[in-house]
Amino acid sequence: MxxxxxxxxxxxxxxxxxxxxxxxxxxxxxxxxxxxxxxxxxxxxxxxxxxxxxxxxxxxxxxxxxxxxxxxxxxxxxxxxxxxxISAGSSGTLRIGFTAASSYGPLGGLLNRLEEVLPEINIELFEMVTREQVAALLNEEVDLGLARPPFDTELFGSRVQHRERMLVAVPEGHPLARHAGPVAAEELVDVPLIMHSPTRARYFYDLVVRLVPISHQNVVHTVSQVLTMVWLVAAGRGVAFVPRSATGLGIDGVVYLEIADLPEDPVELHLLWLRESRNPAVRRALEAWPPEGAALP
Amino acid sequence: MxxxxxxxxxxxxxxxxxxxxxxxxxxxxxxxxxxxxxxxxxxxxxxxxxxxxxxxxxxxxxxxxxxxxxxxxxxxxxxxxxxxxISAGSSGTLRIGFTAASSYGPLGGLLNRLEEVLPEINIELFEMVTREQVAALLNEEVDLGLARPPFDTELFGSRVQHRERMLVAVPEGHPLARHAGPVAAEELVDVPLIMHSPTRARYFYDLVVRLVPISHQNVVHTVSQVLTMVWLVAAGRGVAFVPRSATGLGIDGVVYLEIADLPEDPVELHLLWLRESRNPAVRRALEAWPPEGAALP
DNA sequence: AGAACATGATGCCAGAAAGGTATCATCTTA
DNA sequence: TAAGATGATACCTTTCTGGCATCATGTTCT
CATH class of the missing domain: 1.10.10.10 (Winged helix-like DNA-binding domain superfamily/Winged helix DNA-binding domain)
Structure with a gap:
């Protein structure tokens, strides 16, 4: 040769x-x-x-x-x-897992920022719930996740990427919808509830149980996706606790009400990555996209 | 590195x-x-x-x-x-110069044969008169020519590739066209003639002068291309001596007549190449395309 | 015509580079 | 804990590559 x-x-x-x-x-x-x-x-x-x-x-x-x-x-x-x-992470492929619906806002920010800072990078998106994201990160099927706690902090790096308010979604015409101002938690004790799955949407389940005194007899549906919840509310099946970002889903026939005496912005969305990720683009992406509220370079 | x-x-x-x-x-x-x-x-x-x-x-x-x-x-x-x-000549580019009109028949044969035997070869065609072909061959701007004698046999290899009859083209309705059978050479002495250029179409000029007793006072036009000649005949400007292949040009208003006492097929078309051509495809093409009448392998 | 010049090839030598053997360091497995 | 596996290192020998001097031959100028 x-x-x-x-x-x-x-x-x-x-x-x-x-x-x-x-x-x-x-x-x-x-x-x-x-x-x-x-x-x-x-x-x-x-x-x-x-x-x-x-x-x-x-x-x-x-x-x-x-x-x-x-x-x-x-x-x-x-x-x-x-x-x-590739090695410097300014080229290559970044695979991002995200939870449907509630990640749309922060995800858009990430994509715009990456496009700007790492234009050569190739991005693949995968919609999956938190549990799937954790598994996919471990298998190195995705590089980054946008998901809800808790995570194994030994294996995963994470940081709060977005905080938002918790609201209650009620059907249009529902007695509560006539309220002026926030709904008191006590008013929710006796209405039909569309509740999060304690296994497949554990974060929301725990959060709601911790924040609102609900009675489990009133639960008429158990679902895992916010979108499904809002559809069910629109169909008049009951009321549901949803993050503020659900208001952006654009579903008619639903009214979103504030809840009195809740902590400010209790719903957290975390950015999640495998600590020992072998994809150099992960580090670059983390640098490029600081947590919400942090100053951009 | x-x-x-x-x-x-x-x-x-x-x-x-x-x-x-x-x-x-x-x-x-x-x-x-x-x-x-x-x-x-x-x-x-x-x-x-x-x-x-x-x-x-x-x-x-x-x-x-x-x-x-x-x-x-x-x-x-x-x-x-x-x-x-490339070096073996079974790939690469072959540039072929050809005279308009009268080469169409033999050229088609060459192209079909090359397509069959050397499918990887890339062919470029250039229409040019004999003199241009000779110059282009010398400059190695083309590799093969289809042209009329004479050539410098030191520099160029050549072989007769096609022979054909010489006819006289007369306008429809011309007195000679009413003839039955061949026209005698003497009948052509006194008609307006469209003649070949002695410089730019020297081969035809010499051939006609040698074969037919024409009188130069009757020459009304001097042109170099067969196609031009036939157009002028169709326009009634005179009569012209053309190779038989001109009948295939499909121009209306022209009748082609045999001439008595001419040698059989006096018009020769030669395949022409530079002896020291550096394009190996030339040799392959010459092998692939034997002279007319020779047995194909 | 002949001398000077130009240009690529060849012979020879020194330094660099590549491969092989022996061996080491460390991790896994029984 | 001992044996085996596996990649790295040390050292040596062989091969390769580049440089210098020179040759062979064709061109150009006087």
Whole structure:
């Protein structure tokens, strides 16, 4: 097999059509260059240059080989660069898992920011619930997650990316909807409830149970996705506790009411990543996208 | 710069994920392979493989570089082959000059035959008169010509590729057109003549002068292209001597008449090439396309 | 025509580079 | 804890590559 030096030598001679000048361009002397070309021709098995003792010209095979040689050299030069960019995390692919609906806002911010800071990066999006995200992060099927606590802080790095208020969604025309001002928690004790699944939406379940004194006899549905909840409310099946971002879903027939005496913005969305992720783009993404409220560089 | 051996080494290790097995596959021992990879990583400037003393895995940069390395190797392997095929003349480009109109028939035969025998060849066609063809062949702007004698037989190889009859073209309704059977040469002495240029269509000029006793006072136009001649005849400007292939031009208002006592098929079309052509495809084309009448292989 | 010049090839040598063997360090497995 | 596995290192030998001097031959100028 020929070497890159031989290719460079051939390209130089093919461009100069003169061994001496080509050698000078390559910062070497003419004799080894002559031998380089001879050797190259021997390995290629074809005469590439016509030397008639006075002038040098390319054969037809040489013309063709020149194109391939140039391609090889440019490819060889760009390859390390490409690898370095990947390694620095400014290129490559970033796979992001996100929870439906409630992540849309923060996710948009992330995508815009990445587009701006790491334009060469290739982004893939996967909608999955928190539990699936955790599994996918462990399998390295995704690189980042937008999910709800809790997580194993040994394995995962995380940070609060978004906080929002908890509201109660009631059907239009429901007696509570006529209220002026926030609903008191006690008013919710006796209405039909659409509740989060304690297994598949554990974060919301725990949160609601902690914050509001609900009675489990009133639970008429148990679901895991916010979107499903709001649809059920719109259908008049009951009321539901949802994060403020649900108001952006654009579903008619639902009214969102404040709840009195709740902590400010108790619903947290976390950015989540595997601490030992082997994708260098993760680090770059974390730098590029500081937590909400932090100053951008 | 890295070497092809280093690339091969890296690809082998990346595929085996095991230095020992990769070395075996490359018919070498493990230590130099380890060094090859280290050196490669140094020149690329990035860690490509993760060795944690027990298992080997690719880094993100390694994944990317593996793709480039494979591409480089396959390109490097195919390049000599490509050059050799060009050199053998079974690939590459063949540029053919041809005279308008009268070459159409033989040219079609050549193109069909080349398509069949040298499917990888790329053909470019250039319409030019004989004189231009000769110049273009000398400048190596075309590789083959379809033209009329005479040529410098020192510089050019040639062979008769097509012979045809000489006819006289007369306007429809012309007195001669009422003839039954061939026109005698004497009948043409006193009609207006559209004649070939003695410089730009010297072959036809010489041929006609040799074969037919014409009187130069009757020459009303001097042109170089057969097509122009036939148009002028159709316009009633006079009569003209044309090769039989002109009947295929499909111009209305012209009648083609045989001429009595002419030699059989005096108009010759030659295939022409530069003896020292550097395009190997020329030789292949000459082999592929024997003179008319010769047996095809 | 002949001398000076230009140009690519060849012979020879020194330094660099690559591969092989032996061995080490460390991690896994029984 | 001992044996085995695996990649890295040390050291040596062989091969390769580049440089210098020189040759062979074709061009140009006087």
């Amino acid at each position: 020929f070497s890159f030096d031989q290719l460079r030598g051939f390209v130089a001679v093919a461009e100069e059509l003169h061994f001496g000048r080509a050698a000078e361009r390559l910062s070497m002397t003419q004799p080894p260059l002559s031998r380089q070309i001879q050797k190259l021709e021997r390995t290629v098995g074809v005469q590439l240059l016509e030397r008639d003792r006075r002038r040098v010209s390319l054969t037809a095979a040489g013309e063709a080989f020149l194109i391939e040689a140039r391609r090889l050299l440019t490819l060889a030069e760009s390859a390390p660069d490409h690898a370095r960019r | 890295f070497s092809f051996d280093q690339l091969r080494g890296f690809v082998a290790v990346a595929e085996e994920l095991h230095f020992g097995r990769a070395a075996e596959r490359l018919s070498m021992t493990q230590p130099p392979l380890s060094r090859q990879i280290q050196k490669l990583e140094r020149t690329v400037g990035v860690q490509l493989l993760e060795r944690d003393r027990r298992r080997v895995s690719l880094t993100a940069a390694g994944e990317a570089f593996l793709i480039e390395a494979r591409r480089l190797l396959t390109l490097a392997e195919s390049a000599p082959d490509h050059a050799r095929r």
